[in-house]
Amino acid sequence: MNLRYKLALATASIALGFGVIPAKPAQAATFSGPINIYAAASLTDTLPQVEALYKQSNPNVTFMNTYGGSIALANQILMGKNLNPVDIFFSVSQAPLDSLQSANQLIEGTRQDILNNTLAIITPINSTISISSVQDLLQSQVRKVAIGDPSSVPAGVFAQELFTNSGISELIQPKLVLGSSVRDVLNKVSSDTNDTIDAGVVYTTDALTALDKVKIVYTPPINLYSPIVYGSAVLQQTQNLDAAKDFNSFLRSSQALPVFQASGFSAIPEPMTTGGSIAVGIVGLMMKRKVKAKAKAKAAVN
Numbered sequence: 001m002n003l004r005y006k007l008a009l010a011t012a013s014i015a016l017g018f019g020v021i022p023a024k025p026a027q028a029a030t031f032s033g034p035i036n037i038y039a040a041a042s043l044t045d046t047l048p049q050v051e052a053l054y055k056q057s058n059p060n061v062t063f064m065n066t067y068g069g070s071i072a073l074a075n076q077i078l079m080g081k082n083l084n085p086v087d088i089f090f091s092v093s094q095a096p097l098d099s100l101q102s103a104n105q106l107i108e109g110t111r112q113d114i115l116n117n118t119l120a121i122i123t124p125i126n127s128t129i130s131i132s133s134v135q136d137l138l139q140s141q142v143r144k145v146a147i148g149d150p151s152s153v154p155a156g157v158f159a160q161e162l163f164t165n166s167g168i169s170e171l172i173q174p175k176l177v178l179g180s181s182v183r184d185v186l187n188k189v190s191s192d193t194n195d196t197i198d199a200g201v202v203y204t205t206d207a208l209t210a211l212d213k214v215k216i217v218y219t220p221p222i223n224l225y226s227p228i229v230y231g232s233a234v235l236q237q238t239q240n241l242d243a244a245k246d247f248n249s250f251l252r253s254s255q256a257l258p259v260f261q262a263s264g265f266s267a268i269p270e271p272m273t274t275g276g277s278i279a280v281g282i283v284g285l286m287m288k289r290k291v292k293a294k295a296k297a298k299a300a301v302n
Contacts, residue, residue, distance in 0.1 A: 031243035032060035038073045038082070039065055039090040040230065041181035042117065042155070042203045046263040047090070050256045054247055061243055069153035069181045070096040077235070078103055087244035090232040090251070092117070092203075093154035097231050106233040110245060114252045115230035115265040119158055120204040121218040122189055129198055131217040134166035134224070137175070137199055146177045146188040146200035154228075155182040159201040161225040182206050190214045203228065205264040229268070 039047055044067050051063045064084070066073070074096035076082050077089065089106075091097050100106055121137070123129055129141045137145050148156030156178065163169040179185035182202050189200035190213035199217075207216050232251055234244045250256055257267045 030060070031058050031240075031246055033240045033243055034062045034064055035087045035240055035243055035247055036064045036084050037066070037088045037090055038077065038086050039067055040070045040073075040092040040154070041067045041183040042092060042206050043067065043090060043230075044183060045209050046205075046260055046265070049259050049263075050251065051247075053255055053259060054250050058243075058246075061247070067181070067183070069148060069155075071154060071157075072152035072180075074099050075152075077105060077237075085237040085239045086235050087238040087240055088232055088234055088248055090230065091154075092228060092230050093157065094229055094231065095154070095157075097233060100233070100235070105236055107236055107238070107241075107245075110248055111231060111233040112248070112252060113229050113231045113268045114257075115260055116268055117203045117205055117228040117230065117265055118222060119155075119162060119201055119220055119225060119228070120207045120216045121199060121201055121220065122186075122207050122214040123199050123217050124189060124194060124197075125211075125213050125215055127198060127215070127217075129217075131199060133218065134162060134220055135168055136218075138168055138171055142175065142198045144177050144197040144199075145172060145175045146179055146185045146197050148182050148185055149178040149180060153179065153181055153185075155185065155201070155203060158225045158228060162201065162220055165224040166220075186210055186214065208264045230265070 037047070047065060048063075051065075055061060066082075070091040070093055074089070074091065077086055077100060089097065089100060097106070097111060101111065121131060121134070123131065129139075131137065131142070136142070147159040148154070150156035150160050160169065163172050177188060177197055179188055183206060185200050186202050186206050186209075188194065188197050189202075190210050191197075192213075200214075204216070204219065207214060232248055234241070234248050238244045252267070252270070261267060
């Protein structure tokens with residue numbers, strides 16, 4: 001046995017006996033500085049929870065959130081009325097992001113769809129009015145119905161679609177009270193001093209934040225309005241590009257999505273990758289085998 005072969009054999013033996021010493025992993029990059037976010041009002045409760053989770057790994061990052069109707073926020077950006085540069089826009093509905101993209105306000109490759117939501121018809125917690133359909137909003141007991149202002153609030157746009165597709169668009173207009181955001185609508189219906197607004201149309205996630213003041217009386221079928229999609233992107237005007245890109249990616253991470261889901265949002269799955277397809281196929285095969293095994297065991301007992 002020549003010397004070269006002996007050395008190779010010895011090296012292999014050492015590797016098998018003790019394992020190969022792994023390279024020291026590179027430390028994950030951390031970010032710092034402020035991130036200014038314009039976000040849909042319906043994210044008021046959940047977004048800070050996601051930010052707190054992110055800060056566990058990036059304690060030097062600070063957040064400044066401005067909430068409102070997504071259309072109104074997009075218009076502020078387009079008209080240059082934001083006092084501070086906006087790093088991330090987190091919108092509900094595709095239209096506000098489309099307007100910013102058309103104006104070249106978004107950094108290419110950062111736009112993403114993250115969440116879905118649904119509409120809910122709500123009444124004050126002590127209401128005795130029975131509502132089991134969209135058409136029931138026309139009954140005489142329902143004096144006023146609050147929705148978001150369609151000119152600035154996507155929730156109002158979805159509500160109008162709901163009325164149109166339910167055949168009550170023209171009849172319900174005299175009853176409508178417009179809110180400046182979906183949270184404003186929620187407050188109008190749940191206000192302790194409210195004695196005229198008998199119902200409202202909000203996102204399900206907003207209704208769930210105030211079940212001590214409102215109740216969900218009807219959940220309209222989702223085919224009566226366009227898909228409610230939440231998306232985000234980093235803006236060209238950002239002053240903290242690296243941190244903004246990183247947090248924007250974090251919004252649809254495996255850490256962040258469960259936080260949104262716990263608040264009633266549903267996550268939009270990423271496009272299936274080859275690896276993901278294989279993984280799904282393996283899981284499916286394992287489940288089929290498990291079902292077959294149970295069936296065989298049951299047959300043996302019988």
